[in-house]
Amino acid sequence: MNLTDDLRIAWRALRAQPTFFATAVLTLMLGIGAVTAIFTVYDAVLLKPLPFNDPERIVRVMRSQPPVAYSPVSAPTLRDWIERSGPAFSAIGAYVPQTLNLTGDGDAERLSGYRITPGYWDVFGQPIALGRAFGTTEDTANERVVVIGDTLWRDRFGASPDVVGRDVDLNGERWRVIGVAKPGFRYPADAQLWLPAFLPADQAERGSNSYAPVARLADGVSLDQARKVMDGITSWQAETFPESSAGLVAQVMPLRELIGSRLRTPLAVLLAAAGLVLLIACANLASLMLARGQARAQELALRSALGAGRGRLLRQVLAESLLIAAAGAAAALLVAPPAVRALLALAPGVVPAYHAPSVDLRVVAVTALIALSTLLLFGLAPAWRSAAADPIGALAGATRSQTGTRRQTRARAALVAAEIALATTLLAGAGLLIDSLRRLDAVDTGIADAAQILGAGLSLPVPSMQPGEDFAAWYPKAKAAVSSRLTAIDERLRALPGVQSVALTNVLPVSGEIGWNGGFEIAGRELPENRLVQFRFVSTDYFETFGIALRAGRVFDAADGTRAAFPIEAIVNQTFVDRYLGGGDALGVSVSTFDGSEKTIVGVVADVRQGGPDEAADAEIYFPISTIPVGDLTVAIKGSGDVLALAPALRGALREVAPEAPLFALRTMDEVTRETTRLRRFNMSLMSTFAGLAVLLASIGLYGVIAYTVGQRRREIGVRQSLGATPLDIHRLTLGAGLRMIVPGLVLGLLGALALGRVLSAQLYGIGAADPAVLGATLALLAVVGLAACAVPSLRAARVSPMEALRDE
Structure with a gap:
């Protein structure tokens, strides 16, 4: 038989147990969906190439001068860098932000503009779709010319090609549009139009730092070589202009590394957290597959007795796992887009991206790889165990009155303990972030009655x-x-x-x-x-x-x-x-x-x-x-x-x-303060969501194992009751089985929580990475949740009728 036949038989078997199939797919959907959603954002912000010409050769050149790091530079400093950098860069330019009001046709509109030096356009490969870019003439003569962005061109000017040469009103003055940038080009990310920068030559301006340089490495020049050239220039500046340039260092950094750099660590931590949720889902599913394998022991033994080899049985069970993994991945891809939108809505503006986060072929490929990995994680061991079952013992009914082999029971208990450990780790991490944010909200910023102050931006x-x-x-x-x-x-x-x-x-x-x-x-x-x-x-x-x-x-x-x-x-x-x-x-x-x-x-x-x-x-x-x-x-x-x-x-x-002058960004000072911590709130919200999923999956896994154990030990419980066991004795029996999984899980989870706390330490405020209150509350909460998950099967076991249990067996 080929793979198609195996998949057809597997589909028939799964359709016969829709509850099991739906539970398995839902579990995988939550795990894979969490990873897919975070990876979609991570990929857009940090991995995809920037939409510029030869982007890997574009660098930012920043001033680092204690106590300030990664800062703009003054006009004279920038001139020195341009004139003395020699062959290190094929082009070097700079930009200064300037907000402008566009008036004339329609309502006044506030625009995010940038004053740029001539070399700016060469750095990005002359990204002009219509007209031209400005050069040195406009820089020295201060002519009023402007290049507008593609989005502004389409939204405000109806994508008219006649816009080139047209005069527009900016800040009450007439400016001539000489060019339109290519679609998709925007740097910095919020740029809507660009104007020529005026570079004063006055050396007294060395203390006024407002220009942000950007450069393109020359062909054949490495990043280290460019850094050495800039080190020589800044050393000369420190000697020549000690009052303004002492301690000056030029930091040359790839542009790709800087864009979204403040999100690199938080997104990596959240991706790892989503991975832990996926591991919990896989452990949960592996436990379900082991239980299903025990329930099908006689069926598989009969097939073995009729001539099916171990390899044949292994393929059949793996085919079922493959269908579950594929269905879980497909469901994850369906929920990923709304999950990404919800994720971005948690903190608008936190996630800067030159590529809008979307589920594209890259994400689909990664999701498929994750699905294949989960197949190996949750499907291979149960499939091997099921295919290796003893046919003679299974056909003789040797497992009917037992919980299963001791090895299978220990394996399922170990999986549940691992789930509890991972859930403990994530819940402790969420607790640290929540308590840290609570402490931040209580900090006195120096502003009184913030809720009674209304602020708004205005561009005159x-x-x-x-x-x-x-x-x-x-x-x-x-x-x-x-x-x-x-x-x-x-x-x-x-x-x-x-x-x-x-x-x-x-x-x-x-x-x-x-x-x-x-x-x-x-x-x-x-x-x-x-x-x-x-x-x-x-x-x-x-x-x-x-x-x-x-x-x-x-x-x-x-x-x-x-x-x-x-x-x-x-x-x-x-x-x-x-x-x-x-x-x-x-x-x-x-x-x-x-x-x-x-x-x-x-x-x-x-x-x-x-x-x-x-x-x-x-x-x-x-x-x-x-x-x-x-x-x-x-x-x-x-x-x-x-x-x-x-x-x-x-x-x-x-x-x-x-x-x-259009009014913008109207909000209370309370809202302003909250916006400064929005990245922390973003991290906290997602970590809390993953922790909630982890606790839910772990509690479901624990409930499933205890419920299955009670079902399998129904005859034993009936015998115990007939010999005088009280409901309290039965509760001790079932809850004891649960505690043997909960306690090791909490202990291991505590160690994981300590490790995660160290990873999160840079994101914490006013709280230690091993805060006793947070760790204690985490352990107590999970202990309660774990015992609650055991309570329903335990109550059911205590109500078992001895006569019915013995009669059923």
Whole structure:
């Protein structure tokens, strides 16, 4: 007989036992489906090649300068890298984010744009579908030309080829579209359009780091060779410009490694967790197959007696396992797409991918490989044992009154104990993540009454530098234009009923958003070489609105920021005082920052965990927001009661005073804080889901073994009862059998939990990897679940009638 005949007979046998078949397929579907869903995301984020020309040769070149790692660079530093990198790179460019408002036809639309240097397009192989890219002319003359992305071209301009050469309104100014990027090209991932970058040559700008370099390795140049070239350049910079470049190192990293890098470890841990769920499913199924083999012992013995060889019987049993594995894999592929969508919905924006996670041929192939592996895991040993059964003993009914051979019984018990151990490991890991997140939610971020503060992003148009216009002429004009708009917005929002205070800032606190940073000087003080502070620009009521405590001095008033072209007043946080002023009196100290002018410290405020509750506060200097022409800003209002009820009034007021500036990202500060921990919540949610599946499968496996044991020992139980055994004795018998599987499983699971805790340690906050409370609760919960799984078969055994049991046998 061939394989087709074996599969036909196997299908007939499985159809005769639909409950067994459905249970087996459902079990495998849960296990394989979990792995398939996580692998689909892992593959899209970390494995698939980037959709660029020759992507393996594209690298990011980043500034690493303690205490900052992987940071942008200044314009002069970038110029040095471009001019001195020589043959290491065939192209090197950089980008700076810039939000823009597109107005004109239709509603105003906020777009994610990037200022880019000329070499940017060569790095990516000139990915232009229509028109052309801009070159050095636009860079030096600051011409207003723009390349738009394919999605924007289709959504906003109807995919019209006539868009090339058309003028569009960006931030209230006319820009000419000269090109459209190829479909699928977007770098960075949120880019919708690209504009020429202006690279000032002023060496004083070495402390202002905003350019993110990206490069293409030259043909024949390895990653190590490029790193050596960059090491030589940064050594020269450190010697030539010690004030700004001491300790400077250029980190050359493949772009593929960086994209999604923060998800590499979490996704690997979750993939391993899904693998443990699959192992539990396989152990569960192997236990079912062993039980089925015992039940079919006489059938297989009869076939053996009629001439079927061991190989023939083995093929038949394996054919059944093959059908189960195939059906389980097919079911897993059906549930994988909705599972992936649900997974991504757990934390929107957490999973960046240049390829949308989808069940494609790669995923199908991996799923098929997983199904084949599960076939070997759950099917081979039971099939071999069934085919090797003693036909004479089976036909003589030797197994009728026994639980099965001792070896089979031990094998099934060992499988259940393994399931309990794996479930214990996953449940402990989920418990650690849950408790860690609970502790994070209780952290004081430095913001008071976060639920009563409503924040939203706003993009105001900032006048661009005209061709031939220098910075000194442009700055006061741009500053005046923006400052008048800020004043109008502030006054209009204060007039809204129910608004207690209003704040304007360039970066929303506790959001994790990156603002400006740079070096500074304090006259008469020796400071660390690699000092770096965060610059924040805020309105007069900023500290009151967010409830940030004033430690010394005063906050800004309306006159601050109006006395000079650049800010001359500053407020610092407590970390700045402790780190750079030795914790002493800061009031009256002069600080020189990004523009070279002296600022007098007029106040000290409490620290704020700007990166979220899991990140310590950094040194910060605050300046009046009226002193710079900031376009991308956040407005925040503090109210009482349901602050979200103020949202329509906020939108209406802003539409009155800034109709060309779309409002976006409207949310309470509570929501902002939660967003900073969304990756942790994503990990916790998935780990908890896998732990729940593991506990469910393990409890089902334990229930199945105990129920099967009770059924097989029905005559023995009847005899015991006829000899005087009480229901309590029967409970001891059945529960004792369960405990002999539960206890070893918990012990082994505890060891696994300790190992998993070490793996998860980087994702924990305020809790040890071997937290006694979490481990104790895990063991107690699984012990209760295990005993509950044994309870129903135990109660059934205690109600067995001795006469009926003996009569049935």
